[in-house]
Amino acid sequence: MVKEKKILNSRQVDELINTLAKRILRKLTGEPSVALIGIKTHGAYLSRRLGDKLGKSLQVYHGTLDITLYRDDLNILQEELTIRESEINFDLNGKIVVLVDDVLFTGRTVRAAIDQLLDLGRPAVIYLTVLVDRGHRELPICPTFCGKKVKTERGERVEVKLREKDSVDGVYTIRQ
């Protein structure tokens, strides 16, 4: 029996994104630009939305990361080892990077993303923004900006839906 519970509705998601944008802006006071880099897939949509809000106050570079080849559980015999064309069309060296993902869980995805970023260049600093932090970290990773902390069971799933992909905004916990 699958139990799905909505923990954030569309309005709340929007509010969280607004709050995150404000906090990022406060942190970056005096900085001329920021590189927002979303981890595919939902982090990329989230990053775009944050960019729309931040773009009024500072220059925003947009990029996305596909971290497949940097995962620590990559099964080289089964994965499609496609060359993932970079979607970061600017120089990362010296940039202030805000890495964006929807859910922070074990921290392994973020570790992979940071490794990939460091292969691509040498940013001045990397901050981490997540919409939801559901706990259960397996690596010493902490978000710089977190929309909402949610208490979850280890076996639960947390799903963020965004209208760009799922035609609706919302955050759900799913228990099987």
Next chain:
Amino acid sequence: MPEVTSGLRVSGKRLEETINTLSKIGMTTKGSERTAYTVKEIRAKGVLTHLMKRIGLQVSIDGVGNVFGKTRQGGGAVVMIGSHIDTVPGGGRFDGVVGVAAGIEVARIICENNIPLHQPIEICAFSAEESSRFGVGTIGSAVVAGELDARSIDGLQDKHGVKLGEVLARFGRNHDAINSAKRKPSDFHAYLELHIEQGPILENEGKKIGVVSAISASTRLSVKFLGRADHSGTTPMNLRRDALTAASELILAVEQICKAETGEVVGTVGSIKVSPNAMNVVPGTVELGIDIRSVHANSKKRVTDLVVNEARKISSRRDVQLETAIIKEDEPVILNAEIVSLLENVCKSTRVPYMRMISGAGHDAMKMARLTKCGVIFVPSKRGLSHNPREWTDMKDIETGANCLLDATLRLAA
């Protein structure tokens, strides 16, 4: 620094950064590990697409994973600057990477300075230049040149039995995609490649640039002596049919035959398999892997014939059976005289000490020579070391080579 004829110069600092960015991927304490089509090599190609897009090149990846970045201006046939970023296991940080990084720097200089181009410039990192995984090298350029097709690729496999066709299928590349990677001679105006020499000649001669006039090719020969495995204690010396002593005679003969040949041939017995390979057994079977190289096809053929003849004599004298097989036989490539002279003129006008030389190692240029006029520029390798973690070329020498590449590119494309 000597000035380049165009007045433009590459940035040594940026070039060094690009080399570092690419070569640090897969770097271990035992050298570079970017074997063709492994995760590290594919990551490096992902980084390469980033570097190319960053300077405004149009990026594309073909059916064998060759990565291309093309300038947006200029139409028609391209001046291609190519090399590779895969490595042998435990490789160095310059082999291949120097050529791709220099290509990116040349494209960047041209884009930054809005140099008008008659011909577009296309930078390329060819896949699987090194033969260490699939036993065959320059796979990416061979497919582009139409020398290898999807069917012949299906027959290649690595030592773990993984077929190249399967590897490419995991890339989502089917036969059609592989075959469509083949390109036409009319696509190209010229091909240039900057590479480390991987040998000691430039350093010994005190030259900064080698203008390559020909690339030697190898004949790879397998020679098997089949004697008889016997007890090492009970078999008297005169009753033995020792395959290893027979092979030893041939190893020395290869050296003598090559030295005696006037047409500059090098021969190497680089692998030896002894069976049963036990201290108390007279060797029953020995298989030698022999590599014979030259830029002169006739000399190479003559040496190969002499080696096989010598093996026959040894086999009959020592009463061991003989099996020989030619595993691979490539034709040497004479590079285009017009480009050789263009490169020499670039060196003369910039007063860079250079020499004309041949390449003992294979490069992607030898495949591209089937499609277009090709030129290869060498820069010195410290102590001639390559395919080794201690491989080294001074940055100022790489910069000199990249400036030569820039000037040659401008003469061909602008």
